[in-house]
Amino acid sequence: MKEFLIALLSAVTLQNILFTRGLGANPIFSISRRSYKTSALFCGFMAYFMLSLTALSFWVSPLLENLHTAFSSYVLRPIVYLLILTIIFAVTCFVLSKLFSDFFSENEKTITSACFNCAVFGTVLLTLSKPYSFMQSLGYASGACIGFILALIIVSEGQRRIELSPVPKSFKGLPVSLIYIGLISLAVYGLVGHQLPA
Amino acid sequence: MQENRNLPNDAKTDTFFGSRINRASVLRISRRLTVSVGNLFFKNPILVGGIILSPVISAVTTFRSGVAISIAVIIICIPSIIISELSSKYAPFWVSAIIGALVSALMSVPAYKMISPLSPDIFDNIGIYFPIIMLSSFSSAFTHNRKRRIFIWSVTDVVCAVCGFAFFAILIGSIREILAYGTFNGKLLGIEFKMSGVAMPFFGFILVGFILAIVQKIKNSTVFFKNLIKRRKEVQ
């Protein structure tokens, strides 16, 4: 339990998926503009895909343990994790389209973008590149999810403030949001210190 | 058709040596081409939607890694988007997303082969951001808002957008390498003033934001680009 909590806390603060690693900027920008219901749905599905992918990949990764070349760690392993993710996604979509077809057809694009984005895949790659136990991996994945939701809240609050400020015309839209996230990242790096993330 | 609105009246009858190509079609093709080339800057993934930002922010800290990420994006993303767009006509959206992901997984092997000769430790620099390109949500930007889907224009749009991404990734990599390490492509430039914090992700966000702001300033100010935007609205 303790290792779960420590991994969770480090994933939320020190290795925050957006502010420290830079993953997941696109989902945050597209989701922060939409309604609360879509954001909640997106975050829920993202948590589901992240945790299920981490759990399943953890059981598969001992089979790939003997391969240590660059090709295996940068191409083979990610392809295996991607295949697992597509299987999870295909099964989920198939079940939802048969059982809850109205809900699924309304939210098809949200569910697809919740699955196929950098945050989910990046978390799994990060978790499984470290010598974590099963509970620690799950803790890290949950922490990444909580960190993403926190980042989403902070960025939407920031965008609300930005809309009320006299931003210069050339900075309106994406540039000023990126600079805002960069300054928050600068503040969060005070905890990490002067090291590039591994 | 919308595109024929602003063509001169005699263009429809003027033919080239009696062939089927008339001036109207040449004008239409050239206008569409300028829109595609304009997409190099304006519909660029990192410039408009913030797509594929994570490798650019965290991994592109040198010129070589910018080149590596650009090659990876060109090889992985172009076939994957084209095939997922084609498949979206015949299959539901979620199936085309799966097909796109599988194609990008397949294309990562040739991408790896192309990138490894660049430098012996290129993958230590790029790290996990190379596999992440496989799952970038590129396809959503291109399949969502298309009203007309003539295949050849989708291909030119994708190719132009990816080339624009490559240009900006290499530019950002060069700037960060010069500021952070005082080198360019590994060669020392003799600059003693170095800012080591430039290699960190927070500066990546800020630099991309500033480059975007400069591009938006150019877009808002010159007459040429204003006409380009007008043409783009007619075509879409």
Add this chain to the structure above:
Amino acid sequence: MNTSRIQKKAPPHIRTSRTAPIILLDVIISILPLYFMAYIYYGLRVIVLGAIGALTCFLLNLIASALSSQKVNIYNIAPIVTGLLIPLALPAAIDYSIVICACAFSILVVEMPFGGCGFNFFNPAAAGIAFAAFCWPTSVFTYTEPLVKLPVFGKIVASSYSPAYYLKLGAVPKLDLVDLLTGEFVGPMGTSCVFALIAGFIFLLVRKVINWRTVLSYFVAVIAMFALFPRIHSDSISSVLLELCSGSVIFGGIFMVSEPVTAPKRNIPKYIYGFLIGIFTVLFRYYGGFEQGVAFAVLILNIFSPLLDLYSEKVIYYSRRVRIARKPKSSE
């Protein structure tokens, strides 16, 4: 109707003698004792550093407002305050180029994209110091001995570390109480002399420039955290004093925490804001990557200050409604 006595004037219709330049001049006056003490310890270089910082910020602010098509106001002295604050938290031996870059960052990245001076979301001085700490970690945290006059031009080799560095390693720096309070120890240029800082603080309080709520809650939180979780196991008063005086804790509390643009506007959030900054400062000092933590704590809480205002307004509104509903209705 007799219209000759109606006067037409443009708003604002309520004017006082206290304008923004006067408030900012008060802040500059409160910073001057720090520069005076730094001049006594390190020589003329200190004044040149301050002047370069102020000039850089002022000129860049003019250029930035011209580029973003805003009115260029040469009487706007807010960037000068930022330019004077940033060098005070840096060593006196620092290169001029580092000060110029930190000031450029604070104006061009923290103020210009969000609308200019007065519309910044983050404290520009804190962001400039944080940026300098990341880009040049060795230069920003190595110092020279006090009372050794430094040359104005030329590169200076700094090799001493401040007491905050030794505290982070777990050692106990040996310092006399008088030395600690007068600032005669290795440390940042303007943050060591407690007497000068207190003088500036009293001046700002008397002139009603800063709000005592944020500063009081900040110091309560910081002193409580240092007393309850000491890093050195000696007599608690001396450990608290050592921790307080050995860095930019007091300097940050007076000049960075109470900045009116980024701090909350309501009273109750001001207490919460100051308290949380105090807690985060101590956490950053103990567990963060650098020996100083105020700048990062201020940046993090700047994200939440409008949220604190918003929720406190909602709490006040609903409590007022409950109070009105509970009041017995007077009989007609």
